Amino acid sequence: MARETARLRHVEESMGTVFSFDIRGVRDRPRVRAGLQAAVASLHRADEIFSTYREDSQISRLNRGELTLSDCITEVVEVLDLCAEAERESAGWFTARYAGGVDPTGLVKGWAVERAARMIASSGASSVCLNGGGDIQLLGGPWRVGIADPLRPGELATVVETGTGLGVATSGPAERGCHVLDPHTGKAPADGMASVTVVCQEGITVADTRATAAYAMGEPAREWLESLPGTEGFAVTPYGETWATSGFHRHVAAVAA
Numbered sequence: 001m002a003r004e005t006a007r008l009r010h011v012e013e014s015m016g017t018v019f020s021f022d023i024r025g026v027r028d029r030p031r032v033r034a035g036l037q038a039a040v041a042s043l044h045r046a047d048e049i050f051s052t053y054r055e056d057s058q059i060s061r062l063n064r065g066e067l068t069l070s071d072c073i074t075e076v077v078e079v080l081d082l083c084a085e086a087e088r089e090s091a092g093w094f095t096a097r098y099a100g101g102v103d104p105t106g107l108v109k110g111w112a113v114e115r116a117a118r119m120i121a122s123s124g125a126s127s128v129c130l131n132g133g134g135d136i137q138l139l140g141g142p143w144r145v146g147i148a149d150p151l152r153p154g155e156l157a158t159v160v161e162t163g164t165g166l167g168v169a170t171s172g173p174a175e176r177g178c179h180v181l182d183p184h185t186g187k188a189p190a191d192g193m194a195s196v197t198v199v200c201q202e203g204i205t206v207a208d209t210r211a212t213a214a215y216a217m218g219e220p221a222r223e224w225l226e227s228l229p230g231t232e233g234f235a236v237t238p239y240g241e242t243w244a245t246s247g248f249h250r251h252v253a254a255v256a257a
Helices: 031-048 058-063 076-089 105-122 203-215 221-225
Strands: 007-014 015-022 128-133 137-139 143-148 156-163 165-171 195-200 233-236 242-244
Touching: 007 031, 015 031, 015 105, 031 058, 031 076, 031 105, 058 076, 058 195, 076 105, 076 203, 105 128, 105 165, 105 203, 128 143, 137 143, 137 203, 143 165, 143 195, 156 195, 156 221, 165 203, 195 203, 203 221, 203 233, 221 233, 221 242
Parallel strands: none
Antiparallel strands: 007 015, 015 128, 128 137, 137 165, 143 156, 165 195, 195 233, 233 242
8 A cells, every 4th residue: 555655647738748747755645646736737827828829828918919028927927037048048049039929938848847846846755757748857766767769769869867856858850840940040950950858957947948959059059068057968960870968978877788
């Protein structure tokens, strides 16, 4: 019975994707279930606020001029501030300002994932893994996360391991086609990678924006990621070669052949 109550799993559809929860170290099951319910509600709330496909979302109303930023709830201000910081950090390779409007969807899913995972952890779970469409927040551990090989479906390019927590984000065209554009040209990146994975001690909010910017940059991303504290990167080129920043090996699991 103790083993049954030590772990919870849940799958939820929201924000146009699937969120998978794996919660371990559950001592007070009712309290952690309440934390899980609050986390799930926060994901749906984020969709209501930020979806560019919903006419009644605050982002849609902001873009139509029906609201000013000062009219918006605090979450909108928080997310747009984070977007502005990511744009400054990446010298414009990440941006929420595209085609004349504001679209924070390149950040908001990672932000929602991190916030939901931390809600569950604060309810008493010792380890939480929340995967929202490939944006993964790991808290506690140990955890292992397989990074898909973008050129060989069904195979792994590498495996990330952590025992303390990490944000893991992968950007590239393998799953959804080329949905990340060079913000300076509005076109697909000229020397785009097959995929770029970023691991970040700060969490998935930061890892997600850095992975997006790195994919848009192409080859120069390696040097940029190397310069960022608490951040490592791994990339697969269109020709099947790989590169990694100097400290990425610390996050790679030893996998038996």
